[in-house]
Every structure is written in C-alpha cells, then in structure tokens.
Amino acid sequence: MALVDDVKITIKAGNGGQGGKAFLSIPGSPKVYADGGDGGRGGNIYFQASNNVSDLSQFRFQKVIKGQDGEKGMNKNCTGKNGKDIFVLVPPGTKILDENTKEVFEILDKKPPVLTARGGRAGEGSHNYKPDINNFQLQHEEGGKGEEKKLHLVLKLIADIGLIGFPNAGKSSLLEKLTNANPKIGDYAFTTLEPNLGAMPVRHVLQGNSGGGKIIIADIPGLIEGASKGIGLGIQFLKHIEKTKILVHCIDSQEENPIKSYETVREEFREYSKSLLEKEEIILLTKIDLISEEKLKTQIKLLRKFKKKIMAISIYNEKSINELRITLKKFTLNTILDR
Numbered sequence: 001m002a003l004v005d006d007v008k009i010t011i012k013a014g015n016g017g018q019g020g021k022a023f024l025s026i027p028g029s030p031k032v033y034a035d036g037g038d039g040g041r042g043g044n045i046y047f048q049a050s051n052n053v054s055d056l057s058q059f060r061f062q063k064v065i066k067g068q069d070g071e072k073g074m075n076k077n078c079t080g081k082n083g084k085d086i087f088v089l090v091p092p093g094t095k096i097l098d099e100n101t102k103e104v105f106e107i108l109d110k111k112p113p114v115l116t117a118r119g120g121r122a123g124e125g126s127h128n129y130k131p132d133i134n135n136f137q138l139q140h141e142e143g144g145k146g147e148e149k150k151l152h153l154v155l156k157l158i159a160d161i162g163l164i165g166f167p168n169a170g171k172s173s174l175l176e177k178l179t180n181a182n183p184k185i186g187d188y189a190f191t192t193l194e195p196n197l198g199a200m201p202v203r204h205v206l207q208g209n210s211g212g213g214k215i216i217i218a219d220i221p222g223l224i225e226g227a228s229k230g231i232g233l234g235i236q237f238l239k240h241i242e243k244t245k246i247l248v249h250c251i252d253s254q255e256e257n258p259i260k261s262y263e264t265v266r267e268e269f270r271e272y273s274k275s276l277l278e279k280e281e282i283i284l285l286t287k288i289d290l291i292s293e294e295k296l297k298t299q300i301k302l303l304r305k306f307k308k309k310i311m312a313i314s315i316y317n318e319k320s321i322n323e324l325r326i327t328l329k330k331f332t333l334n335t336i337l338d339r
C-alpha cells in the first residue's frame with residue numbers, strides 16, 4: 001500500500017455537559033432545594049505514538065475526529081459523566097501543525113500523549129445556586145465548548161534502512177522479500193510512485209529482550225539523472241531516508257555501466273543534502289540470477305573503487321537474501337535496542 005504522509009484534519013474535543021437544573025420540593029414545606037448536579041467535562045483529544053501504525057492512511061477517510069461530550073447533570077445532585085478522552089495513535093515522528101496558531105507538536109516514541117484539544121468545561125448544576133422561590137427559575141450553567149482545531153499532520157518516516165537506486169533495480173521486490181510489505185512490483189520504470197514501508201522482524205536476534213523488535217525498511221521511488229530538478233518523480237521523498245542508519249544502493253547487475261548508474265544517483269543526493277552522501281551505505285547488486293558468475297565478478301571489481309561494502313542478491317536465491325538480512329541486522333541492531 002502506498003504511504004500516506006501528509007494529511008489535513010479537523011479535531012473537535014467534546015463539549016462540557018450542561019449543569020442540571022433540577023429542584024426538590026418537600027411536600028408540606030415551603031422550601032425548595034436546588035439539586036441539579038454538575039455536567040461532565042468534555043472528552044479531550046490526545047495524540048500518541050504507536051509502533052503499530054506505519055503511516056497516516058487512517059485519516060484518508062476520517063477527516064474529522066470528534067471527542068465525546070460530557071453528560072448533563074441530573075437531579076439528586078448527580079454529576080454527569082465526563083466525555084471519554086480519545087487517544088489518536090500515529091507513527092512516531094509525526095509532526096502536527098496547528099494551522100491557526102502555527103504551533104508544532106512532534107509525537108515521539110515513549111513520550112506521554114500530547115493534549116491537542118481540550119474538552120469543554122463542565123456546566124455547573126443548580127445546586128451551586130440559590131433557588132429563586134418566586135418564579136421557580138433555577139440557575140444552571142451551559143457546558144463549555146470543546147476546542148476545535150485544524151491540524152496539518154506530516155510524517156517523516158523514521159526508517160532504519162533505505163532502499164535506493166535507479167528505477168527497475170529491484171528495490172520493491174527486495175522489500176517484499178525482507179519484510180511483511182506487499183508493494184507493487186513491475187517490469188518497468190517508476191512502478192513505485194510513493195515510498196513503501198515494511199517491517200523486518202528481529203526476534204531471534206534479540207533473545208532475552210522483551211517482545212523482540214523490528215527493523216523498518218523504506219523503499220522509495222527510483223531516481224534518475226535530473227531528479228533533483230524534478231525529472232522523473234523528483235526527489236521530495238528523500239526526506240523519508242534522511243534519518244535512516246544505512247542505505248542500500250541497489251544496482252541491477254545487468255547494467256552495462258554500473259559505475260555511471262551509481263554516480264548518477266549519488267549526484268542527485270548531493271543536490272538534496274550532503275548528509276545523505278555521508279550516510280553508511282551498502283552497494284547491492286541485484287538480479288544476479290540473470291547474469292553469469294564471470295559477469296558478476298567483473299561488476300564487483302568495477303564497483304570496488306567506491307570502497308563500500310558490496311553484496312549481491314537474487315530474490316530467487318534464499319541464501320543471498322539471508323546473508324543480506326544478517327548484515328542489515330548487524331548494522332541496525334543498536335537502533336532497535338534503543339526503541
């Protein structure tokens with residue numbers, strides 16, 4: 001599924017419940033007692049990070065989130081129930097911009113939920129007021145209105161590993177092999193239009209660690225010469241790999257000129273940000289089932305000049321995929337233990 005990383009929504013916290021206006025008169029007594037209870041407070045809306053949510057697609061169809069209203073106060077001094085608070089779960093790293101105040105909240109892992117809209121104040125019930133016996137008008141209060149905000153949510157993925165390279169290099173096929181993702185795969189350039197994310201489980205590596213962990217891998221659209229100037233699909237999606245621990249630079253092993261292919265992608269990186277160039281990187285020759293062993297040796301020899309770790313895989317060769325898996329786990333283990 002394509003990744004949704006930019007949405008606009010409205011949130012409206014619950015209104016406070018109206019204060020009760022009940023009164024009590026005792027037969028035979030001229031006295032009237034006001035006994036309307038207070039209303040309940042309106043439900044708040046919080047945002048909280050969850051590792052079980054991978055993007056913002058839940059908001060594609062749910063553009064308004066409404067908090068629960070507080071209940072009305074009732075007679076016999078009964079207070080109305082508070083509206084239930086809502087906790088909206090978003091991926092860690094989601095930034096929330098309040099479109100009116102321009103305030104920005106960042107939702108981070110292991111941090112307490114962030115209150116984004118406060119529920120309305122509870123209305124005071126008539127028991128707080130002196131009853132006016134003459135006209136039996138009992139005072140009470142309306143509940144306060146819940147806060148309403150227009151929010152702009154942007155997700156910068158916090159992926160551990162980024163798959164990069166020319167279109168058709170086999171990036172999405174590899175993501176599918178390594179993770180639980182089901183990206184679109186096609187025998188043509190620009191099959192992937194939006195970044196895909198997948199989680200690679202690392203349970204056995206983290207034995208003894210509660211619950212195990214997972215490595216998040218991002219597969220991004222292919223880059224071509226001039227991408228930084230908007231050619232092809234552009235480079236705006238590079239923001240999703242800015243924070244990764246390591247990049248896997250995929251090169252189709254059938255490439256006539258793997259050096260040129262490698263350098264072209266690196267050149268586009270340079271235009272975007274230097275930090276991407278400095279990031280740790282593995283050069284990965286893909287589709288090696290389609291070439292001879294000799295050709296593979298030549299390709300590896302050519303690419304040695306970049307002084308990077310070079311690996312070679314075919315999605316049809318389990319052994320090669322397993323070796324890659326082990327290497328990737330080694331590179332990212334510390335990140336996962338931190339989470």
Ligand SMILES: Nc1nc2c(ncn2[C@@H]2O[C@H](COP(=O)(O)OP(=O)(O)OP(=O)(O)O)[C@@H](O)[C@H]2O)c(=O)[nH]1
Pocket residue numbers: 166167168169170171172173174184185186187188189190191192193220221222223286287288289290313314315316
């Ligand atoms: N024989 C063989 N074909 C592969 C291998 N990996 C990928 N392919 C094929 O190569 C083509 C491109 O694969 P994708 O995974 O869509 O490539 P991509 O890099 O994601 O392409 P874009 O999304 O366009 O950038 C598809 O037809 C795949 O079936 C491999 O190891 N061996």
Ligand SMILES: [Mg+2]
Pocket residue numbers: 171172173184185191192219220221222
């Ligand atoms: Mg793809």
